[in-house]
Amino acid sequence: MKRNFPLLLVFVFGILGIIPFILPHPMVQNTDEFLRNNLLKILAAFALILGLGSLLRVHFDKIRRKGQNWEYSWVLIGTFVVTSIIGLFGGVSGTGILPTRLGSFAFDIWTIYFNIEVPLGAAMFALLSFFMASAAYRAFRARSTEATLLLASAFVVMLGVLPLGNEISPHLPSFAQWIMDVPNVAGQRGILFGVALGMLATALKIILGIERSWLGGGGE
């Protein structure tokens, strides 16, 4: 029962996910909308509570055990509590029951978002350029004919997408565009066909109960 009930649920909801695509009748579409609009949202809310509980438990445990870098766990818990209170009670732009302004200094949730989360996220994304440079320098070697061809194409595309490419040769941007439009798309399509078929097979295996490792056991 413990294993069969989840398998039955997966089968039923898997089929219910496919049918609305083919059958436009309101009886089918309304059921689909109910599942998407209501059930999924409720599931997501409960899962979020579980996730947050896990996060806080891990860090409280670290503090209790005085594990490595336990002081930073206080930083995480402190910022979590403060941001939650401001977000829940301070309103979107300082319109809630909790005052979120001291003179001209605002600390409502949007201020926190734009002045802390946004710059931090942008900084992390900006690291990509440095990692790209060091990875390219370390790994892009013309070890074989194919690798050399790949390297040459990379140079053409890198220069072709810049205004500099047009100054080197007016044909370079068009050639770069051709590489993106033809060989690149051909390669992408090959992978996409394989991925699409793989998705179909995996979804079928899960719906039919052939693939059961997600249950926590092996396939039987």
Add this chain to the structure above:
Amino acid sequence: MTFIILASIFALVPPTAVRAYDTPDDRGGAITIEWQLSADDAQLQRYEIYRSENGIDYEKIGLIGRGRNQIEDDTEDNKQYIYKVAAVVDSVRAFSEPSSTVMSSAQWLNRKKINIIIAVIVFGGLILFFIQHARRGRELFVREIAGLHAIDDAVGRATEMGRPILYCPGIGYIEDIATIASLNILGEVAKKCGQYETKLINPHFDPIVYTVAREIVKESYTNVGRPDAFDPDSVYYVTDSQFAYAAAVDGIMLRERPATNFLVGWFRAESLILAETGASTGAIQIAGTDQVSQLPFFVTACDYTLIGEELYAASAYISREPLLLGAIKGEDWGKVIIGAVLIAGSIIGLLTVFPIMSVFD
């Protein structure tokens, strides 16, 4: 002059051949109205569409610009309607003849999707056929996938060095097939960690994926007879912000110095940040994703990369279950069919210079 202008306006030609029909392949509540453009279409400001339930009283239900000859109306099912279309210039309207009576209704089948149904039946049938084939005990060959072959060595390396294994399932949600495939591999890795008592660190981006992963890891430890070795805090939720998650995983890599990093699942731009940071710590890295835009980064920075469907094949490859291997065979034959159709279509397309090929039009 005014008389001439008025005369020309009053001779406004209405649209003709108004045809109203139940919009096909829908959930009902819609009627499509089509008409032949007025001969004065170029002079018109718009067409107005009128609807009646009794053929006598008409109400305006919509308007559309000149040059256009089709519109859809929201209706009540199983109620009779009649339509007229008017050509409009200023306050002058030239009405068409009324359409025939029409009712909207819901259809049970969307005929435009029939080709998809056929494709799903054909490919699904192939997969099921090979699964049956495997059930009869036939040996099925699957080529070596280096990344999956290296899992044992990777776990062994971590055990010998006394350092943990980091398993990062990406930033996908539970409905992403790559995430499900990643969780399958996590189960196998967790079994080996349980057997060899190697520490596993498994941070998560999505709370639902976290709850599923926790159960998978716990079950894996139980299956190898080491439920006591399972540490509930080894699997935990971090954040659902993409780069905050990347920063957290980078921090784990730099502090905990895992010997082996698994970056398997659904990734976006943070993939290179994770892979390059892992490479800088000297860890062996096994990556896998179906996101073609991230594959180049993994190939560059990781030791092994599972490309696209190699990730989906992981569970079959590791367990060597005949049923799962049979599904891979079915996929491969599906690709053969697609390839054959593409080649045939390309050849036919090239041959269309010959008149006889017009039979394919």
Add this chain to the structure above:
Amino acid sequence: MKIIDLLTKIDRRIIYLILFTVVTLPIIFPSAKSVRVMPPVEKLYNAIDNVPEEKALIIDFDYDPQTLPEIEPMAFAILRHAFRKRIKVLALSLYVQPLGLAQNALVNVAEEFNNVAMTREDSIIYGRDYVFLGWQPPPLIPILGMGESIVNVYKNDYYGNRTDTLPLMKEVKNYADVGLLVSLSSGDPPKWWVEYAQNRFGIKVGAGITAVSASEFYPYLQTGQFSGLMVGMKGAAEYEEQVETELNIRVRRKASESLPSLTYAHVVIIIFIVIGNTGYVISRRTKGGRP
């Protein structure tokens, strides 16, 4: 040997320092240059330009702060184009993070036009010329639901107004009243709009994406599923160029100003790859051809 080590084992901190310098200097001393507009961007420009008078343009704002430098200039350029041509705009987001960025773009561009408007007719009025629908979770709900009725999916707009009371929403009921949808995204949403909205309801879709995702979206442009495509900062700069040339809107071109940084960064990466490969070739020859 020393030369080989010098060429193949440059400390990554030196690479980072040089990259930082060449990227930062053009930002401190900005200059915007003309760019050549490529066909994918031209197609998108024409697709927006040809949106019929009675139909609306939906803009899906799905970029986050991390990809803001690449995609926000696209949003600003498209909004300037739409407002200049008096194309009705519906703005929405499939996620919560981009909401603030979407509001920022809408408010700023509307203000640009209202600062020079002489009459109410010339002004960009909320509710009449554009509506900000906001966000409805999960992402598939609005994509599928708007095929039937937009006001049923978004009962209230971002500011809390009932959408069925807004003048624009009385004319734009569902996808049949939408001429084009442009998804500005750093992820998969453009694909979802094609897979669900275009496949089911036939709506035209265009996209503005990050450069790193370009390769996976080109197939959609080639098959005609995308009516046009802007890729990365260069794509944004091309659209800015098109807007300035065709519509004579002269404002600060953020994407175009960032192109020199992009150029020098690419050149530096190419130089380091060449250095690395030079060292590799020398080391192979020195070791008698052993890799």
